[in-house]
Amino acid sequence: MIKTIYDSDFKIISDDFGFKYQDSLTKKLDSSTENFNQDKLNEIVLWKVNRYAEFDESLINLINSIDKNESEINIDKTREILKELLKTNGVQLAMASTILRYRNPNIYQIICN
Structure with a gap:
């Protein structure tokens, strides 16, 4: 049986805040203080669909x-x-x-x- 947030024993633990996913882009997006623009939104979309390509x-x-x-x-x-x-x-x-x-x-x- 799959647990959900609606289960009475649901709790968020410290491990829930850390994950490894597109590390360099995650760090870039997390540290950004700029307002959103088309480029920023494109990066977020590409992060989500796991299609971000970082070019040398x-x-x-x-x-x-x-x-x-x-x-x-x-x-x-x-x-x-x-x-x-x-x-x-x-x-x-x-x-x-x-x-x-x-x-x-x-x-x-x-x-x-």
Whole structure:
């Protein structure tokens, strides 16, 4: 039988306050004193659905090195970026292709599952 808060012997114990779940984002959200904005709400939603992907600054710089107006794909650069994206927790091929597409829709398209 599953216990609920409506059971007469229900008590909150100290262990109920601690949990391990997306540690770095949990700490970031818990320590924030800023007002909510779209970015903050997005982080909370992604935390809840366990889809938050934390990107390394060097990977972000690599993605940003793709010229938004480029009309020809750089295969070597794309391969390097895809390898790094796919190493990122929470990113699979469909998400990686979506990131690239929004960086440059002229040369990248979204791959669906």
